[in-house]
């Protein structure tokens with residue numbers, strides 16, 4: 697069971713705060729999220745995760761240190777920090793479920809490791825976690841065709857892309873994760889994280905990913921996305937005159 701905290705000044709509170717009723721809306725989405733995680737062989741560590749709903753952007757930034765304007769949420773080992781949905785600009789039942797699922801997936805991936813210091817030391821690459829969480833949450837992203845065009849031959853999976861062109865970065869991460877699920881099944885993300893946790897050293901996720909896929913490098917893995925996108929049969933149907 698998750699503790700729910702509606703946060704203004706003490707967002708990492710581990711127990712429901714006095715205004716927790718404001719955050720009770722999260723529970724239905726949390727239940728859906730946990731079902732989605734289970735379908736991918738992922739799970740949250742029991743009694744570890746709190747949800748802090750920030751009523752203002754200032755509170756969110758103060759708690760997370762993250763100032764990117766596009767951010768709606770930020771998840772650490774123990775806390776999902778959510779900007780209040782009224783500030784999202786794209787609020788709706790399905791969007792709430794997707795966003796909670798995405799964030800709890802981040803927590804579940806971290807919880808693959810024995811503890812928070814180990815998870816931090818592992819230096820999990822952002823392209824892997826964002827891609828996995830985006831696919832587990834069923835979120836729509838920029839198409840691989842557009843990502844490839846925007847990348848213009850560069851590797852759009854490096855962490856700098858998340859600041860330079862977030863849509864392309866998330867799209868690239870989503871495309872790679874989609875390929876992993878297609879070729880290695882829905883447990884692909886859990887399998888990578890389990891192997892990474894047994895390794896535990898910096899770079900362990902990349903090593904586990906390459907071991908699973910047999911690819912010699914991350915760029916070679918990205919090339920599989922490019923090839924499968926380019927090779928996709930073109931719709932040759934001609935419109936009726």
Ligand SMILES: [Zn+2]
Pocket residue numbers: 798802825826829
């Ligand atoms: Zn994310």
